[in-house]
Amino acid sequence: MRQTQAPLFLERQSYRRRRLADAARMLPVLGTMLILLPLLWAPQSTPGTDTAQGGLYIFLVWGGLIAAAFLMARRLGAGIEPPDDPQGGDREGG
Amino acid sequence: MLSFNLLVAACIAYVAFLFVLAFAAERAAAAGRGDWLRSPLVYTLSLSIYCTAWTFYGAVGYAARSGLEFITIYLGPTLVMTGWWLLLRKLVRIGRAQRITSVADLLSARYGKSVLIGAIVTLMAVVAGTPYIALQLQSVTLALSVFGGGLDGAAGWDERETALLVAAGLAIFTVLFGTRNLDADERHHGVVVAIAVEAVVKLAALIAVGVFVVxxxxxxxxxxxxRIEASDIAEWHLDSGRWVALTFLSGAALLCLPRMFQVLVVENVDDRQLATASWAFPLYLFLISLFVVPIAVAGLERFGAGANPDLFVLTLPLSEGRGGxxxxxxxxxxxxxxSMVIVAAIALSTMVSNHIVLPIWLSFREPRAKLSEDVRVIVLRARRVSILAILALGWLYYRMSGGGAALAAIGLISFVGVAQFLPAMIGGLFWRGATRLGAASGLTVGFVVWAYTFFLPSVGAATPLWAEVQQLGPYGLAWLRPQALFGIEGIDPLVHAVFWSVTLNxxxxxxxxxxxxxxxxxxLQGVEFVDVFAREGSVPRGWRGGAAGAEELLSMAQHILGPGAAQRLFQDAAAEQGTGGFLPEVTPDFLERLERRMAAAVGSATAHAMIAQAGGGTSVSVEDLMAVADEAQQIMEYSQRLEAQSEELSRTARQLREANRKLTELSVQKDAFLSQISHELRTPMTSIRAFSEILGEEGLSDEDRTRYARVIHDEAVRLTRLLDDLLDLSVLESGTLNLSMREANLGEVIGRAVSTVSAVPGQRPFRVLRDREAEDVVLVTDPDRLAQVFINLLSNARKYCDADRQDVRIEVRRGDGGVQVDVIDNGSGIPRESQEIIFEKFARLGDHTRAGGAGLGLAICREIVEKLGGSIAYLPGQGGAAFRIVLPTGLARAA
Known part of the structure; x- marks a missing residue:
C-alpha cells in the first residue's frame, strides 16, 4: 500500500493532479515558443526552399500539442464533477 | 456532366435537410430527449464555425498567395484551446455562473452591469461583423460563378441577385430557429445540431478534395x-511581424468573435465539454489545414498565377471532370x-436586442409604471428585425466593396475589429482594478484606431478623398496618415493596425x-469575476432586499420569463424559505437569484435596471464592500460559518413568525365571528319568537297569519343554511365525509357551476370567459363536490369583485403536477396581508356583512380540494383575485 510506504505523502493523487494542472497551464507557453521558433531560422534569407520542410515542422508541432492536450484533458477531465448547475430544473417547458 | 440546375437543386435539398434536422432536434430537446445534444462531440463540432468560407476557399487562396502564412489563423486558436486550463475554463465558468448571453453581456456584467459598455461592444461587434458576413456572401456567389461560367442552364444568372437570395434564405433560417423562444439560457438546439452536421460536411469535403489532389x-x-518544393511558393517568405500578429489575432478572435463566444461560452454546459474540445478542436483545425498547401500547389501548377486561387477547391475537381x-x-x-452567418446573426441580434433596444425601451418608460406588455414579445421582435438588418448590412458591404478582394483580407478586417475586446476581457477576468471608465475608453480608442487605419481603407479606398487622406494625412497632417501613424512608415498595414489599435487600447x-x-x-462584480473559483457561492449580494414588493416582482418577472417559469421560480424560492404559496420574502439572496435568471433572457444590465426600477433603487451595503476587501477575508470566512447556522435559525424564525401572525389574526377573527354568529343566530330567533307570539294571539286574519308564517319559515331557512355550512365543514374536517369518485368531464362540472351562479340575479353584469377546448379533460373525482368548489369561487367573485363589468376567466392547463384550473376575476384582488388567511375558517375581509356569508366558503373549498387529492392557492400578480386549483393528474386523460 502506498500509504504505509510514504506516510508523508498521503495526498499523492491530488498533488499529482495539481502538478498536472500546472503542466496544462504551461502547455500553451511551450506551444507559443515552438510556433514562433521559425522566426529564428529566418527562412526568407536562406538560399534553399523551406515551405515543404517548414510545413512539416509546423504540422509535427501541431500534432504534438494535440496529443499532449489529449492526454492532459483525459486525466484532468476525469476529476471534473458533473454539471454544477442542473439547468433542467428551471428550464421553461413551452 | 453537372448541370447548373442540378447544383441549385442539390443546394436546396441540402438546406431542406438541415431544416428538418434542426426541427427534429428542437422537438427532441423539448421532449427531454436532448442529452446527446450536450455531448462534448457536438460541442466540439459546433466550435468549428470558426472555419467559415474563409477557411474553405480562402485558406487555399491565402496559401497560393503567401505560402505557409495561412496556417497562423489556425495556430492561434490551437494555443488558446490547449491552454484551456489557464483562460477558457475561467471564462466558461463565469459565463455559466453569471448566465452570460453574449460577449457584450460579459463585459457589461463585469464592469458594473453597465449599459454603456454593452452598447459600445454591440456597436463594435456589428460593424466588425459586417465584412465577415459579406465575405460569406461573396464566397457563395464566387463559387456559383465558377459553375455558372461553364454549365448549361446558367443563362440569365446574376451575381448580385444570388447574393441577395442567399442572404434572404439565411435570414429566414436564422429567424425560424434562432428566435423560436427566448429560452432562459439562450441555447439553440436546432441550430447547434445543424452546424454540427455542417461541420462534418465541410471537413469531409475539404479532405475529399485533398485526397484527390494528393x-x-x-x-x-x-x-x-x-511538387511543393518545385512550386511558386516553395520559398517561405516569413514576415516576422505578420507571423506574430496573425497568431495573436486569431487567438484573440476565438475569444472575442461574437459567434465564437456564443458557441464556446453561451452554449457550454459543463467543463467536460471544454476538456474534450481542448484537443478535439485543434485536431479539427489540423485536419482542415492539412491539405491546404497541396491543393494550392496543384492549383498553381494547373492554372498559373492568373486564376483566382480562392476557387482552386472547386476548379481543380471541375477541370479534372470530377463533377461529383x-x-x-x-x-x-x-x-x-x-453556418457562420446563422450563428453570427443570432449572436449579434441577441446583443442588439439586449444592449441597445431594451435599454432604450426601458429609458422611455415611466420609472415605476406597471409592466403591461410582454417583454418577451418586444425582445423577440427586436431580434428578428436585427437579424434582417445585420444580413442586409453584410449584403450592402458586399455591394460597396465590389466583391473583388481576397477572402482572407476581408476576414482579417473583422479579426482586428473584435480583437479590441481583448484587453477589457482579459483585464476583467484577472485584474480587479479594471474599471468601467477604463474599459469604455480603451474600447473606444481601439475601435477608432481600427476604423481609421484598417476598416475605412477597405471600404473607402476607391474614393479620391480617401486616397488623398491616405497619401497626405487628414488636413495635411502627415503624422496622422492612416497607414503610417506618427510618421512610422513601411510597416505592413495589418501589423500597423494591430499594433497601434491594441497597444493604444x-x-x-x-x-x-x-x-x-x-x-x-x-x-462586487470585479470580485465575482476575478475570484470565480475561490469564492464560489460566497460572494456578497448587491441587493439589500425588502424594498420591492414580492407581488410587483412576480408580475414583472412574468412578463420577462413567461408566467409558468416565473411562478415556478417564486414558488420554489418560497418553499426554500419555509413559507408556502407564490410570494417568498424578498431577501437579497432571492433578488440575486431572480436577477441572474432574468439576465439569462435579457442580459445583465437590463435585468439589473429592471429590478432596480421595481425595487426602488439598488443598494450595496458597507458589509458587502468590506467583504470585497482582502483584509476582511478571514473575518468573512468565520462569519460565513456563522451565517450558515443563522440562516437555519432565521428560516425557523420565519416559519414561527408566520404561524404566530396567523394565530393572532385568527383569534381576533374568532372573537369577531362569535359575536357575529350570535348576532346572526339571535336576529332570526328574535323574529321567530316575536312572530310566533303574534300567531298565538286571537283575531288575526288568514292573510296576516300566512304572512307571519312565511316570515318564520324564511328565518328558519336562514338559520338552517348557517348551520349546514358549519356542519359541512366539521364533517369535512373530521374526515368522515364519503366521496363518490367517478369519471367526470371537467368542462361539464364547470358548466354546472357557472349556470348555478348565473341563475341568481345580480346587480352588475357578470360574464365567465372559458376555454372549452382546454376544459375537455376527464378526471376521476367527485363531480358534485368539485362543482361546489367552483360555485363557491364564482359566487365569491360575484360578491366581491368590484369591477363595473365583472369578468371571470377560467384557464385550464395541464402541468406536471396535474390539471391546473385558474379562476381569475378583474377586480382589485386581495391585499397582500390578507392573502394568507383567506383559506382559514371564519376569515372575512373588511366589512362585507352585506354579502351574508359566514366566512366559511373558501375554508370548505380547501377541505374539499384536499380531500380530492389536489391543492388550492391564491395566485398573486394576475390583476384581480385569482385562485389556482391543481387536481391530481393520476387518472386524468384528455377526452
Missing part, C-alpha cells in the same frame, strides 16, 4: 512533397458560409482604470 493528381505524399467531387466541395463551402484601458474609482456594483 493521390489523384499527384502520385502520393512523396510526389506531393517534391466539385458538387461535394461546393456543398462544403456552402455549409461553411451558412491597452494603454488607455490600464491608464484610465488606474486613475478612476469603481462604483460599488463594479467592485
Amino acid at each position: 493521390w489523384g493528381i499527384a502520385g502520393g505524399p512523396a510526389d506531393m512533397y517534391a 467531387l466539385a458538387m461535394l466541395a461546393f456543398l462544403g463551402g456552402f455549409s461553411a458560409a451558412t 491597452t494603454l488607455v484601458f490600464v491608464g484610465v482604470s488606474l486613475l478612476t474609482f469603481p462604483g460599488p456594483v463594479e467592485r
